[in-house]
Amino acid sequence: MSVLSDHIESFIKELLTEDEGMAELQRNELAQQFHCAPSQINYVLTTRFSPSRGYITQSRRGGGGYIRVIQLDVDESEYISDIIDEKLQGGINMRHTAELVEGMLETGLIDRRSKNLILAAVSDKALCVPGEIKNELRACILKEILISTLLKEDD
Template sequence: MRNISDIIEQYLKNILHESPGSMIEIQRNELADQFSCVPSQINYVISTRFTLEKGYVVESKRGGGGYIRIQRIQLPAELAIQEHLRHTIGDRIEQAAAEGLVYQLEEARVITRREANLLRAAVSRDALIVKLPLRDEVRASLLRAMLLSLLMNKK
């Protein structure tokens, strides 16, 4: 059975997908009432599952008329994805950022779930048994090479 965080995340993704401009504004208290949970549960879901690394920009305004705005960042067009990857990955990349990028590419259906799982396994700290900062450099090199290879073979 899915937990309440998964349900709230899926609900927000569904309304984001349906909204023009891939942006929504929500009232935290209203959403908490809708799901019969505490408002901090909504904060938890948004702060952990709608991050910049995962392709979202979150803005909030507190107070009586406050809101939380979530906007999906669109990946560049196919032709610009290679440059986007080079810029995003750079010379080194931390595990959380690498996983966020893989998540974003999977969500945008640029890569399959299976490919995403393989990428995550290959760049995990468990697989890269070298000390920092070399580990982040090796991770960047591997991730960039694997993603570019995947993208070139999809054409």
């Protein structure tokens, strides 16, 4: 199922590129094109086109309904502040961490190598602490990484 999701995601991203950051989709037509249930399209939209990944989705129901996907023009400092204030308070699990870091990659905040390093540093395997404090420790580490991305190096 993941391969199908990857294909749907790639298709939508191509549309976004062609249409300068906005694409209107018909859920049923897209499902027919990919030979899947409309719920699969919903899954891709909610997991891979979320605000934390730099996208907004809007929908209108009914016969002439559509789904509009808009790629956000992200202000780096505002984006990072929002993540720290909203996503990292009280801890964060590994699944949400992976989504957040993928969003940082997609918005251009980090590169693929940095993504892999961050995920390795905050993985359950790397955090050798009891389960009840693992998510809090992960959030603290991510917060420091995010803050450091805002600091400009002096040449």
